[in-house]
Amino acid sequence: MIQVKNLVKKFGEFTAVDHISFEVGRGEIFAFLGPNGAGKTTTIKMLTTLLRPTSGTLEIDGLDPGAHPNEVRKRFGIVFQDPSLDGDMTAWENMEIHGVFYHVPRKVRVERTEQLLRLFELWERRNDQVKLFSGGMKRRLEIARGLLHTPKILFLDEPTLGLDPQTRNQLWTHVKYLNQTEGVTVFLTTHYMDEAERVAQRIAIIDHGKIVAEGSPEELKRQTGKESLEDAFLVLTGSTVREESATNADQMRQMAKMWGNRR
Amino acid sequence: MSVIYVLWLRELKRYIRSRAQIVASLGQPLLYLVALGFGLGPVFQKAGQGNYVQFVAPGIIAMTVLFSSIFSGMGLLWDRQFGFLKETLVAPVPRVEVMLGKVLGAATVAMIQGLLVAIVCFIAGFRVVDVKAVPAALLFMGLIACLFSALGTAIGSAIENIQGFQLVMNFLVMPIFFLSGALFPLSNLPGVLSVVTRLDPLAYGVDGLRTTLIGISHFGLAADLSVLVVITTILLFTGSYLFSKIQA
Numbered sequence: 001m002i003q004v005k006n007l008v009k010k011f012g013e014f015t016a017v018d019h020i021s022f023e024v025g026r027g028e029i030f031a032f033l034g035p036n037g038a039g040k041t042t043t044i045k046m047l048t049t050l051l052r053p054t055s056g057t058l059e060i061d062g063l064d065p066g067a068h069p070n071e072v073r074k075r076f077g078i079v080f081q082d083p084s085l086d087g088d089m090t091a092w093e094n095m096e097i098h099g100v101f102y103h104v105p106r107k108v109r110v111e112r113t114e115q116l117l118r119l120f121e122l123w124e125r126r127n128d129q130v131k132l133f134s135g136g137m138k139r140r141l142e143i144a145r146g147l148l149h150t151p152k153i154l155f156l157d158e159p160t161l162g163l164d165p166q167t168r169n170q171l172w173t174h175v176k177y178l179n180q181t182e183g184v185t186v187f188l189t190t191h192y193m194d195e196a197e198r199v200a201q202r203i204a205i206i207d208h209g210k211i212v213a214e215g216s217p218e219e220l221k222r223q224t225g226k227e228s229l230e231d232a233f234l235v236l237t238g239s240t241v242r243e244e245s246a247t248n249a250d251q252m253r254q255m256a257k258m259w260g261n262r263r
Numbered sequence: 264m265s266v267i268y269v270l271w272l273r274e275l276k277r278y279i280r281s282r283a284q285i286v287a288s289l290g291q292p293l294l295y296l297v298a299l300g301f302g303l304g305p306v307f308q309k310a311g312q313g314n315y316v317q318f319v320a321p322g323i324i325a326m327t328v329l330f331s332s333i334f335s336g337m338g339l340l341w342d343r344q345f346g347f348l349k350e351t352l353v354a355p356v357p358r359v360e361v362m363l364g365k366v367l368g369a370a371t372v373a374m375i376q377g378l379l380v381a382i383v384c385f386i387a388g389f390r391v392v393d394v395k396a397v398p399a400a401l402l403f404m405g406l407i408a409c410l411f412s413a414l415g416t417a418i419g420s421a422i423e424n425i426q427g428f429q430l431v432m433n434f435l436v437m438p439i440f441f442l443s444g445a446l447f448p449l450s451n452l453p454g455v456l457s458v459v460t461r462l463d464p465l466a467y468g469v470d471g472l473r474t475t476l477i478g479i480s481h482f483g484l485a486a487d488l489s490v491l492v493v494i495t496t497i498l499l500f501t502g503s504y505l506f507s508k509i510q511a
Binding site: 045048049050051052070073074076078080082083084085086087088089093096097098100101102103129 | 265266269270273276277280281342345346347348349350351352353354355356357510511
């Protein structure tokens with residue numbers, strides 16, 4: 001379903017993704033793990049047509065995202081790591097816009113929106129502007145929105161960041177359900193190793209833009225001789241904390257705060 | 264529902280929901296109208312040019328439409344900052360449609376703002392010379408709105424951060440406004456200035472409004488209309504090209 005060969009992305013001198021290759025099979029749940037700044041999000045952006053690779057080849061369902069962006073976009077859904085909701089719109093309207101974007105028929109859209117908003121306990125607040133929501137509620141809405149249409153591939157970029165255990169449980173149960181009933185291929189990243197272990201059939205670990213290990217959770221544990229995936233992860237990626245420079249978007253957010261922007 | 268329609272509706276809803284902003288954005292044109300309109304009125308009258316409020320009102324309406332449309336178009340920058348842009352960029356819809364929804368929404372908001380200011384001008388004593396010409400004046404307002412919404416969207420696609428906003432304001436929007444003849448007649452200007460004003464697209468918009476609303480023309484309606492239509496078309500194409508090239 002996803003094929004990546006010798007993928008490279010450079011930002012000026014800095015190489016964010018350095019000759020990585022991997023494959024994700026149809027109907028597989030694949031976890032892409034790595035420390036902050038390892039190149040996970042950059043890889044997802046290239047897979048989802050948001051960034052063009054410096055070199056290497058990509059295929060999503062047999063299609064090159066660079067050559068057929070719209071065909072590729074029809075095939076995936078994504079829950080971003082950063083916020084991507086419209087704060088001025090209500091929860092319902094955010095779902096509605098998404099449904100129109102993905103050509104979900106009106107009747108299905110209304111039904112599924114209600115079902116998902118209830119599942120993630122946002123139904124009571126559906127007519128409130130999203131900027132009034134708490135961090136956790138926004139996160140839940142992002143996830144509900146990402147699940148509104150049924151894509152062939154679902155990208156989840158640290159979807160559970162800042163969520164309570166209840167919601168995390170809801171999310172993974174639902175994702176597994178989609179995987180089993182609809183055969184949705186799932187590509188996820190997370191910092192919670194227990195989640196990866198619980199959900200993913202296969203795991204790739206990326207560090208400094210390179211894939212350092214790949215296999216099932218059991219294989220990775222066996223390979224490193226550790227009891228838990230977390231320990232295996234630390235053996236593979238070292239225990240130093242990574243420096244991450246503030247991104248452009250972060251800087252802009254700070255500027256906006258400084259200027260007392262209304263959102 | 265089509266993509267263009269939901270995005271158009273989104274712009275409209277955002278506008279209606281920010282009531283404080285509506286009031287605030289009427290303050291500036293009101294200040295120009297009162298301070299300049301009544302302040303410079305006597306001088307203008309003595310120079311034999313007639314009633315200044317009457318002269319300046321079309322200019323103030325054009326200014327409102329200019330500011331509103333260019334800023335709404337540049338609202339793309341806020342979408343980028345707050346992340347909603349990513350949602351639109353990965354959606355399986357032609358980016359041209361996303362861009363058109365944005366431009367039409369921004370233009371509609373600018374039209375509403377322009378109409379509100381027109382009402383304020385009417386209260387301040389501005390009178391239309393020929394009521395039959397009002398639809399034509401609305402057409403010119405619409406053209407100004409579309410032109411600068413497209414420009415704002417193009418700029419919003421090309422620059423990545425808010426710092427660039429101030430630059431655009433000082434070196435593009437303010438010159439476009441001041442050199443458009445919104446505040447003074449374009450006839451008998453010194454050489455350089457008369458050339459520069461000819462290059463300002465808003466000059467043709469202001470002239471179109473002035474011709475239709477108070478019957479004073481500088482370039483002639485045919486010239487006004489064709490320049491505005493041509494530049495709007497060019498900017499729409501440039502805007503969609505730049506928008507299609509955005510990477511996040």
